[in-house]
Amino acid sequence: MTRRKTPADLRSARWFAPDDLRSFGHRSRWMQMGYAPEDWVGKPMIAILNTWSDAQPCHAHFKDRVEDVKRGIFQAGGFPIELPALSLSESNVKPTTMLYRNLLAMEAEELIRSHSVDGAVLMGGCDKTTPALLMGATSAGLPMIYVPAGPMLRGNWKGHTLGSGSDAWKYWDERRAGNISDRDWTDVEGGIARSYGVCMTMGTASTMTAIAEAIGITLPGASAIPAPDANHKRMCAAAGRRIVDMVWEDLKPTDILTRAAFENGITVAMAMGCSTNAIIHVIAMARRAGVDISLADFDKASRKVPVLANVRPSGDTYLMEDFYYAGGLPALMTRLTDHLHLGAVTVTGRPLAESLAGAEVHNDDVIRTVENPIYAEGALAVLKGNLSPDGCVIKPSACEPRFLKHSGPALVFDDYPAMKAAIDRDDLDVTADTVLVLRNAGPHGGPGMPEWGMLPIPKKLVKQGIRDMVRISDARMSGTSYGACILHVSPEAHIGGPLALLQTGDIIDLDVDGRTLNMRVSEEELASRRAAWQPPKAHYERGYGWIFTKHIKQAHEGCDFDFLEESFGGPVAEPAIF
Incomplete structure (x- = not known):
């Protein structure tokens, strides 16, 4: 058994125990707040x-x-x-x-x-x-x-159980389709987070x-x-x-x-x-x-x-x-x-x-057995291919099964404002087989990799009853989201990843079982596009944002700062007390 610490071993004792001027300062300032040695000694x-x-x-x-x-x-x-x-x-x-x-x-x-x-x-x-x-x-x-x-x-609206996020997306599509009134929408707002x-x-x-x-x-x-x-x-x-x-x-x-x-x-x-x-x-x-x-x-x-x-x-x-x-x-x-x-x-x-020990399931429908799962495989799948050589992720348990293997033409948006401006247009050239793509929304491009990955279904398709389609981005999405959304494409477009080279009309092939995501574009054509590509302007020229963009790692590496990972250097020494 490991030896238990004694009061003298406590880190805080280095601040408070010595009989010197610095420790006098520590003790007197705590006493200034109404504490006494009985509060901290030992x-x-x-x-x-x-x-x-x-x-x-x-x-x-x-x-x-x-x-x-x-x-x-x-x-x-x-x-x-x-x-x-x-x-x-x-x-x-x-x-x-x-x-x-x-x-x-x-x-x-x-x-x-x-x-x-x-x-x-x-x-x-x-x-x-x-x-x-x-x-x-x-x-x-x-x-x-x-x-x-x-x-x-739990949320509640007119006797319906509401789930935060998930039902917000669901009822927003119904509102866009004209199926929910202003009053109903206000009631959903007030009932979804109680x-x-x-x-x-x-x-x-x-x-x-x-x-x-x-x-x-x-x-x-x-x-x-x-x-x-x-x-x-x-x-x-x-x-x-x-x-x-x-x-x-x-x-x-x-x-x-x-x-x-x-x-x-x-x-x-x-x-x-x-x-x-x-x-x-x-x-x-x-x-x-x-x-x-x-x-x-x-x-x-x-x-x-x-x-x-x-x-x-x-x-x-x-x-x-x-x-x-x-x-x-x-x-x-x-x-x-x-x-x-x-x-x-x-x-x-x-x-x-x-x-x-002693834990037990009280409802087999809420917590299923291995023999009766919600989804036979895990919640996430990692995909790779010429569109995302370092990997991307999809949540197959939360998308329509028909999209687990899919091919369709890309409709590419270079940024979130462009997507938002176009998505509700009645003349948008899009079908249920189209693959919506949002790029320049990753760690550098967002900046900060916002939760933009659950691209809204185009309004013209919502009115036709479409509620899911394949969507790809170098962004993230809310964990409460659902749908055939492919996320975290790495490397991101903003630093020249292959997603930056994709063009509207290119055919994209998705195979979740095969764990692949590819665009049908030849290596020669990709090389030509890369030669013509120009990096976007940086978002920040000062402050924390500048530090972020200089040191942030890509999604497949956890998006930590390079200088903070354990492998960057040795442990930081204890602060000196003078």
């Missing part, structure tokens, strides 16, 4: 990175939940320090929160490293906050535990919090608790208690975030019918931990792990609230034991197998 100091803000509806309850976390820390004999961090509201931040994921990761790392703390509780949930906080805390290297915000309650919490569909938020639990960085069962549920308050307090013990045990991210842990995360993501965004975030998170996860790991899992969670958009009926009542993630994982590394250590300090 106690682990715990940072609480809180992503609450007035502009973050998913985390609106964190203003109160942080008090539950503090209560748990006090109960276990620790001293909590709340540190505000970027909230990254998916619905409010423009042009995209993906532009700022790495900024929050940097902030989290430096908040932890620069303060007198021994461990950290990370409070997040809305899409990019989970990977950002975990990336930063992993690089900081201190004991950490993640507190997920939890999904909001409480605080993240999207209750299997979007990026619930995907990433499920992955956080699967890789062992949350308490067992934490990820699916609805945000307004009293169990969520108890979970927050329990996380506060547990982080104090993790500090004494010196249970660090490197002890938990192994290849086995990330393979567990990928397995669970596939079975959940995950968001396509999971690929980018998991690759980035793993590389921060020194684990080389790639697109190949996702495609390998997709070949053998079925979709078991009957949660929209891959499922046809249920939402995260139902998933929680059916047993939550531990219950689903009991049906995946043949695919999991059960010996992987979690924040409990014990193997994953112990976290699953």
Whole structure:
């Protein structure tokens, strides 16, 4: 058994214990805030990175939940320090929160490293906050535990259950077709998000919090608790208690975030019918931990792990609230034991197998059996070909089966405004077989790779009853989206990837089973087009945007900054205290 730390071993003791002038300054400033030595002497100091803000509806309850976390820390004999961090509201931040994921990761790392703390509780949930906080805390290297915000309650409109995102797209098409009135649309707006919490569909938020639990960085069962549920308050307090013990045990991210842990995360993501965004975030998170996860790991899992969670958009009926009542993630994982590394250590300090003991499924329609899956293969498929030599992704479980093998002419849009201006034109030259293409929307081109990949169905086709068609882009799409959307085309068009050379009318061949995506254009013609191609003008000439475009990596590499990956250089030394 590893020796437990003593008070003298605490990192915070370097700030507060010495009998010198610098430590006098630290102690006196805490006393300035009304604390006394009894508050910190011999106690682990715990940072609480809180992503609450007035502009973050998913985390609106964190203003109160942080008090539950503090209560748990006090109960276990620790001293909590709340540190505000970027909230990254998916619905409010423009042009995209993906532009700022790495900024929050940097902030989290430096908040932890620069303060007198021994461990950290990370409070997040809305899409990019989970990977950002975990990336930063992993690089900081201190004991950490993640507190997920939890999904909001089911939406409701005229007795219909509404799912965030998914039903927004669905009813927007009906509105464009003239089937929904202004009054109905206002009622949908008011009924689709009835409480605080993240999207209750299997979007990026619930995907990433499920992955956080699967890789062992949350308490067992934490990820699916609805945000307004009293169990969520108890979970927050329990996380506060547990982080104090993790500090004494010196249970660090490197002890938990192994290849086995990330393979567990990928397995669970596939079975959940995950968001396509999971690929980018998991690759980035793993590389921060020194684990080389790639697109190949996702495609390998997709070949053998079925979709078991009957949660929209891959499922046809249920939402995260139902998933929680059916047993939550531990219950689903009991049906995946043949695919999991059960010996992987979690924040409990014990193997994953112990976290699953006693878990059971309470509704076989919400959490399907392996013999009766929602989709026989995993939620995602990785495609390659002359249109995307470094790979791209599709979510076959959420698109019409007839598009799994498809050929059609491209209709190419060079940017989002051009697409938006044309898509509702009655004279648009498009049929149901056309392949809509949006380019220059990747990490450099967006900028920040916005969620533009679910291109709207042209209005003339919507009126004909068409609700899905093949769409290709170097952008991302919301995890709540659905349809035959091919995303993350890499390398992106903005830096000269093959997508930049595609022309309207070129025939595109898609074969999901064969994992290929190609354009029927000869190498000679592509060479001619490449010689004529001119790179677009950079979006930024200063500030954070300039840093972003100089150092951002491509989608298949996780879109982290090159200088932040674990392989870039050695660990950062402890800050000197003078």
